[in-house]
Amino acid sequence: MGCNLEATIFNIGRCSLHDGNGLRTVVYFKGCSMRCLWCHNPESWNKKPELLFYPNKCIGCGRCAANCVYGVHYGEGEHLLDRSKCIACGKCAELCPSGALELCGRSMRPDEIMQEILKDRHFYERSGGGVTFSGGECLLWPEFLKELMEACRKENINIAVETALNVSWENVLMASKYADSFFCDIKHSDSNIHKRLTGAGNDLILDNLRKLSHIHDDIIVRVPLIPGANDDDDVLADIARIVNELEGVRGVELLKYNNLALGKGKALDKNMRSYGEPQTEEVMEAKREVIFSVLNKDKVVIC
Ligand code: SF4
Ligand code: SF4
Structure with a gap:
């Protein structure tokens, strides 16, 4: 093959x-x-791997921001993502202790x-x-x-x-x-x-x-x-x-x-309709x- x-x-x-x-x-x-x-x-739309972020699971430990060399994770008081910088390497998802980050697709x-x-x-x-x-x-x-x-x-x-x-x-x-x-x-x-x-x-x-x-x-x-x-x-x-x-x-x-799409849509910053x-x-x-x-x-x- x-x-x-x-x-x-x-x-x-x-x-x-x-x-x-x-x-x-x-x-x-x-x-x-x-x-x-x-x-x-909705996580299936894009052909490339993508990062999902579930804010309700985030415990604010800061490991993702400290380990992402692309500066995707930022924000004071609120955890924000600059998705345009993310190359979907998955490192932050591997390190996240609470399951708030998930890499979709490989x-x-x-x-x-x-x-x-x-x-x-x-x-x-x-x-x-x-x-x-x-x-x-x-x-x-x-x-x-x-x-x-x-x-x-x-x-x-x-x-x-x-x-x-x-x-x-x-x-x-x-x-x-x-x-x-x-x-x-x-x-x-x-x-x-x-x-x-x-x-x-x-x-x-x-x-x-x-x-x-x-x-x-x-x-x-x-x-x-x-x-x-x-x-x-x-x-x-x-x-x-x-x-x-x-x-x-x-x-x-x-x-x-x-x-079920509503939660996944939020995790991708997409507004899905109920x-x-x-x-x-x-x-x-x-x-x-x-x-x-x-x-x-x-x-x-x-x-
Ligand atoms: S997947 Fe990689 S590039 Fe994207 S936010 Fe996580 S560590 Fe940064
Ligand atoms: S590593 Fe996970 S729990 Fe820690 S701040 Fe980042 S998203 Fe939140």
Whole structure:
């Protein structure tokens, strides 16, 4: 496996039950081409490693300021950061005694990630699981991902790809040659509203999804359900009608809102918007029913 390729990875999750069949190892790539107002992982937006700072955990010991030669940490009475000077070396996070600093993302080679994936091989064999490439947007790293997926294929490891599809068709086509299954988002049926909510219209996304659905037959469309933003019954019915036209899409999964992003956004000096509390199970069931009532009977609503 070539060693000159590197990608920024911000997490490798183990034994996930929510990202494909069986137990999954989930590799989270940093970098995203969208800016969803509710994003659960704002630390994934930037392709480069970044420093998170949780002021409520800071005990004011001063170790970070004393050891950062770039002068990022400053302030009298209030702990401030000049992020423009930070090279994300991670030294201050290593020294912080209270967990107030955290470096998000590190450069990894494909062979390093394969080593991690292979550690979980016995889980895949027992559960019918495999690896899921996610993000951020994993398809923003096409050469790297191709190398990694070829290595997984050689090891006979099942591959799932989670993508927002807001990338060039060439990248999607490349992934379609290796992936066993896809999880693709539709966040709104109306392109103008989609752009207001995510920073990108949905034309490229739907175009990619249509093309993919002609050449791949294991695609699940995911809709992150955001209170007041895209959860109207009319919008959900429109999404179900779009899915009905897509041959390779097996079904639709609605994802419950969570507001975990608020704390992470603050730690990155990003203002994330709150959409209230997560939906109750009753609300989720009612929304699934809307999708079910419109969806062709050869497609499923995933609970
Ligand atoms: S990550 Fe490195 S450059 Fe950035 S603040 Fe910490 S010590 Fe300074
Ligand atoms: S090292 Fe950690 S606890 Fe100490 S001042 Fe810096 S952020 Fe606060």
